[in-house]
Amino acid sequence: MTKNSIHNLEEIASQVRRDIVRMVHACQSGHPGGSLGCTELLVSLYFEVMDRKEGFDVDGIGEDLFFLSNGHISPVFYSVLGRSGYFPVEELATFRKINSRVQGHPTTHEGLPGIRISSGSLGQGLSVAIGAAQAKKLNSDDSFIFVLMGDGELQEGQIWEAALYAPHNKMDNLIAIVDYNGAQIDGPTAEILSLGNLRGKWEAFGWNVLDIERGNHMQSVVNGLYKAKELSGNGRPTVILLHTEMGHGVDFMMGSHKWHGVAPNDDQLASALGQNRESLGDY
Numbered sequence: 001m002t003k004n005s006i007h008n009l010e011e012i013a014s015q016v017r018r019d020i021v022r023m024v025h026a027c028q029s030g031h032p033g034g035s036l037g038c039t040e041l042l043v044s045l046y047f048e049v050m051d052r053k054e055g056f057d058v059d060g061i062g063e064d065l066f067f068l069s070n071g072h073i074s075p076v077f078y079s080v081l082g083r084s085g086y087f088p089v090e091e092l093a094t095f096r097k098i099n100s101r102v103q104g105h106p107t108t109h110e111g112l113p114g115i116r117i118s119s120g121s122l123g124q125g126l127s128v129a130i131g132a133a134q135a136k137k138l139n140s141d142d143s144f145i146f147v148l149m150g151d152g153e154l155q156e157g158q159i160w161e162a163a164l165y166a167p168h169n170k171m172d173n174l175i176a177i178v179d180y181n182g183a184q185i186d187g188p189t190a191e192i193l194s195l196g197n198l199r200g201k202w203e204a205f206g207w208n209v210l211d212i213e214r215g216n217h218m219q220s221v222v223n224g225l226y227k228a229k230e231l232s233g234n235g236r237p238t239v240i241l242l243h244t245e246m247g248h249g250v251d252f253m254m255g256s257h258k259w260h261g262v263a264p265n266d267d268q269l270a271s272a273l274g275q276n277r278e279s280l281g282d283y
């Protein structure tokens, strides 16, 4: 610690939350719930924990890399990338518009700096991250690979094939993060398809497992991510169970799966903006 004070990171998070609701409102489409829930995580990664190089190089040699597997939470990803300087923040105004580089789900086709994979089809990001982690090992590159998955996404079978592979190959440069909000598009994960003892499952597959109990508390998230980095070198990949709240930071969206993929109307936007101060300037 630290490149940024916790206060500065919280100021950035407030702006990112404004960006998220404004983007989704402007096109009346998109996914605010998971985006708001993962705001502290993405801000912590890009503004504090990841060792990044200036500019964007798709090979990512000698720098920490992040892969978003649950691509539908693109609003938070685009906002953080823009605010980090990968592209002009004004481009956020084109979210989900025809010919925009800022599409509903990230793809490499648009050539948007910061985007390393297409995602949206769930279950694939961990496998991609493993490939990148293995490449770093082979190249004696000691930087880290981060990947974020939704908890509902863990219902995809490919996740568990990948979960088996990483410990066998001693990928201790890999940090997987589960957005453990207990909710998915159709309802609580416990009702749709229960994840059961999630810590026990990952441990049984040979992973270090870290819980971040307060996934919307900046200091807790920063501490947890640094702790995950410290665990490297023990031959095991690490998974973080990040306990978040869907819709966090906007009172009428918090704690409900109903805002997974719904846009706010004009009055709701005004209310959401009233709850999150403009710290860096709206795009």
Ligand SMILES: [Mg+2]
Pocket (backbone or CB within 6 Å): 150, 151, 152, 179, 180, 181, 182, 183, 184
């Ligand atoms: Mg979820």
